[in-house]
Amino acid sequence: MRIEVEDLVLRYGDVTALDGITLTLEEGKIYGLLGRNGSGKTSLLSVLAAFRKPTAGRVRIDGQPVFENGRVTSRISLIRDVGETVNIGTGEEALSYAEALRPNWDGEYARSLAELFKIDLKKSVKNMSKGQRSAMGIIVGLASRAPLTMFDEAYLGLDAPARQVFYDQVLADYLAHPRTIIMSTHLIDEVSGLFEEVVIIHKGRVLAHEEKDELLAKGTSVTGPAAAVDAFTAGMTVLGSRSLGPTKSVTVYGELDDARRRKAAESGLELGPVDLQDLFIHLTAEDGAAR
Amino acid sequence: MLDDRSPIYRQIAERIKADVMSGVLKGDEKVMSTNQYAAYYRINPATAAKAFQQLVDEGVLYKKRGIGMFVSPDAQEKLRAKRRETFFTEVVDPMVAEAKAAGIPLRDIIRRIEELEDS
């Protein structure tokens, strides 16, 4: 589903969680939503799913307002850590509510996922471990096959192999049933391969929204003798730097054309890629280096 | 290439090229779909599609609408020719430079090459 957000503001009392978000997300892609704790990820997703009414601004999904609009919300699924979709009786009961309320529910798929995650559906969800409850949420989120499916840090408590199952299933089910998927995460390295586009929010504002490969192409590490590095990076957006004796490594942000690359090679500088997690850390650094 | 940056789609493109050059993938043979590549490498299909697009632009693959991607009949020869062009600058020159740095006489390298050729 196509998402259009304009000047979105959300306040909790005196606290401003979303401070003027403007964002357009095209249909049918997997988006990574990145942000530090308290940056507004959960708030943004909660507004998109009509869990909350925005304080100000506009949210349209497939051109329609979202809050209290059943025709749109019936096509949206947001799985949060709170677990409002699963904290109801046993695993079986939770699935039966999902089946009753979700128009595209695939019960067989849900059961096969429960087996993959080794969930005993006869058990009360509230008595399950944190990881098992997270898995229940993932099962409900995937098997709902909602045209807009969102996972807000849905992996909490899952061990590494279970998280791999989660990522593989998201990808496999997306390939089989293409839809718009938004995943918020702190485990960027693990999952960044799945993203087509990345949205970084910081302090309630959009810091970056780009195709992942383009965003990655903008980050470059420049390594070499300190003087040469300083001369080369003068005037560029420097996100961070580290020194080891006479050697300096600087992370710069911005497109480097072939001429500059050639110049780097001539100055004996080594140019290297920066992975998404490092880029994210640098971009959202609190010391004012960002942007 | 001027640097060692290699996004995943470029790595995939390189691997397909290597398969074409070595003959694992033959001319007019169908290659796996973007979805199959995506699932195998655990990446977004758009990223896999980028690798394919790059190979189409380079003339290694061609697209049959609604059917899939195929290896160009002349791809292997093209890639080999290109490889021959860059082989000395990309493989031999660095090797010689390294041998010099390590103090290996060129004669020893030549002897080694002749041994490999004979065996």
Added chain:
Amino acid sequence: MKFRILLANCLFALLVWAAFWVLVTLITVGLGLTGRLTQSAWEVAAQLPRWYALFFGVSLIHEYLPLYVAHGRTRRQFGVEGALTLILFAPFLAALLVISYQLESVLYGLAGWPHVLERAHMFTEPTQVPLVFTEYLIEALAWSTAGAFMGAAFYRFRGGGLLSIPVGVLLIAFAHSAMGVEPWGPFLLAWLRVLSQVVFDLPDSPLMPLLGTVGVLVVGLLLTWAIIRDMPLRNQAS
């Protein structure tokens, strides 16, 4: 599927009732055999189901509203289904109590125990089915409506929900006064009865119970709707 919540709660209530029935019957027989049974045991036992109704109302807002909204239903859609569920669950609870009194009368009859009521009710005999049903229907409606209202207030305003308690108590008191009986059991606060008589000096009329009940239901559900119509789902588990 409509009325999923109603069905689940009826089934669950049936199980709880069955267990409760066994317990009450065991106590009844125990008291009867030792000669200490002087009244209908269910007259005492029937003071617990009203609390069950209250927490059913609370759970509608605390559990089911977030579940439905998270599954893409609107608050309005849930409001309609929730209200209907609440209205239809009450007669189910009342019917269970009717059955309890009926079974009890058979037991008392067989054992020759005195099947008498100690307090004033709409009914004078435990076997007056329509009146027994009506009294417990009104009670269940009032208590579950008050529960939904207070549950909504606590879910939305957390500590501020405390302010909803007097309103919930008033709703319940009004319904009980409208029944024109003294339904408060020994472990309920006596001041409530006084309050209901002082605040609602209701005239005696056969229509009063009906009007009172409808009034409590409408006011209680509207107050609940006022809280939930744009209520956000909590970000943290409660």
